[in-house]
Amino acid sequence: MPKGAITKVAVLKAIAEYDALGRSEFLAKYRFNEARSYLLMHKGREYDSKAIAGVAHKWDHGRALLPEEFSGGKDHAAAWLKRAGFEVKAVKNPDWARDEIILACDLVMANGWRGLAVNDPRVNELSGLLQLMPIHAEADRNEKFRNLNGVARKTFDISTRHPDYQGKPTNGGALDIQVLHEFLARPAEMTEVAQLIRQGINVGDLQALPLDDGEDPDDYSAPEGRLLMSRHKRRERNKGLRKKKIAAVLKQGGTLTCEACGFHFERVYGDRGSGYIECHHVVPLHQAGEGRTKLSDLALICANCHRMIHRRAPWPTPGELRITVEFRRASSLNDPDSITQQQSSITLPADPVLLFDEDGRMFILHDSALAEDLIESEDEFREGYDGYGRPVRAQGDPGHVTLELVATEAQDSELRAHVQLYYSVFATRHPTRIPPQETDLAAFIRAVAEDWVEE
Template sequence: MGVGDITRPSVLAALREYDKLGEDAFLERYGFDKARAFYLRYDGKRYASKAVVGAAHGYLDGREPLQASEFSGGESAVARKLRALGFTVPPRRSPDWTRDEVILACDLVMQNGWRQLEDTDERVIELSGLLQLLPIHPHEVRSDTFRNPNGVARKTADIASQRPGYQGQPTNGGEMDRIVLQDFLDQPEHMQSVAVFLRDAARSESFQQMPTTPDEEQEDEGNDAAAREGRLLKRWHYSRERDRALRQRKIKAFVKSNGRVYCEVCSFDFESFYGVRGSMFAECHHIVPLHASGDTTTTPDELILLCSNCHRMIHRGTPWLTPDELRELIAAKMERGE
């Protein structure tokens, strides 16, 4: 007898009873208190997970409901079992803030004169809703308080209290807060343009329409988090550059003018090095980043052909290098004989 015996049908039966009686009557009937940490989410509603499991045991043939004192709730027992049965039980804590999210919060703090905002502020409430739209964290890892106004307001306090010259005791912000804050102080116009892009794309649900590819995860491997523009911005940029038809038009136009395909920064020629396998191959890159140019229809003239190494190096720092800046970096290194 125990939590391990319950089945999905028995849980569903308990949920139907929960809905019929209402939460207070259901909890009173089975002798459970309101949930403090773990809730089961189902069909747009949430249920006290331990009480549901206790009641579900009574829906098994020849079994009685479990009393609260007969088993432990929490992550190791109730939540794990319900997840194994295909139900969603959010964790107690939400995942750490990513660079994309901190950029949006920092931009809001900057707009507010580098002062923290309260959870009742309309701008905080709006940002809370926006962060919940971003496809960064899967719903199953989001707690019930995921990026709510209170959490967003606390993040603005973390950022504001880290700013040089702040009068008072800094809050316990994370390393990403300090990194993004410094980026805003060093390059405010650039960081504002990134924030505008993120907000506009989230509102239009453009990010949700982007495919996630295995290559995307590889692109992030080994990169210093301090040097990334942000996961969503990078994903958007790469997804647009991987448009097969646009890439082919660019390559054909380039061959017509130059006779062969090569990297426009370091002159690497895939066909010369790899033979037929490298014929007509190069990666495409927007000369002007999309967050700076806006979401426009891309033409071949707005793209540059790059080898994979140069493409990676352009995207490795923040802000991204321009092709000319990368050429200068290579030329300076060669002049030094390195």
């Protein structure tokens, strides 16, 4: 029996039997419980949607579906009835989505990590904003969707989960706790995310974004939520921008190779792959407002690497993913000579290199190959980081010092701490100099190198 293949006539016959028997007897006869999520609306009356959908199968296929054979939710009974032309309404409101919790958490943080009362004007403003968001379909909302009581209660669900709260927490969910800890770990970034969502909804930019494009949501992970992720994907799929990026690369003598793994579509697929490659928007979601996208914001990347970047947050840059790819290739090769060659390329630091002595002074090597000429001994510097933030060390006898990588993983927080110390101690004589603010680590390193002045 094809589940869900029910006609309007069959549904009307099920409704007629429901009316004739009465609710209790009808549900008992077919062993259904009362509807918990959706109700069927017909001629001003409410009907248990799952029971009606299940019994309608009797008239179209010879027997009613058993309750355990399907669900009453939006993927089964509710969807089948809508497809047959009937109105279905939600009994309870959908769970809060990450985007909504981000806005609520931002409000709680601004209120000193305290919940807000129902009559607080900020609760009223957030309630109105949430009702404009396109995350939940109108059919999945009831008349109490994100009303003042619900919004105020959510602020207490968040505030009572704060580590400093001493009382008993209210009934929050796992996602509330997750978003709360993201705000505690990255308050500036998450505040920017909330501002971008709020701004996008207020100006209408995020009110009509298509959120379901048929792709598995497990393939994409973004702590910034679905709305900013959808805008990110829309920019990446802009055909005009992609064509301009490809033309700019070719004009400069470049090739259409993946910046992460080196894959070249035409070399593998011939004419079928000629001129093809995807674009990845490298600006972090919490920074990517609705401003104009620059070609420098786009990286050329193959479909596999693109999915791997998006699969789990925090997203690596194409350069960071390239390090992983090269390391994995080297470790999987069986030829000792190839392993040595691959490992050699991996252990070469990327330019520019930032070096710090034991007093915290910073020195920049724009070409790591010059280490032999510029570094007198291997203990001249205490810490060093290459252009991807990977730790480096000097080795060799005086006059023959070279730089090599200590690890393949970037050390973001350690590097930024060294740079902050340098600016706070040694750059104060230049009052106009402040530490760069780039969130992307490679961009941050380039900005530091460009700002550095030899003391």
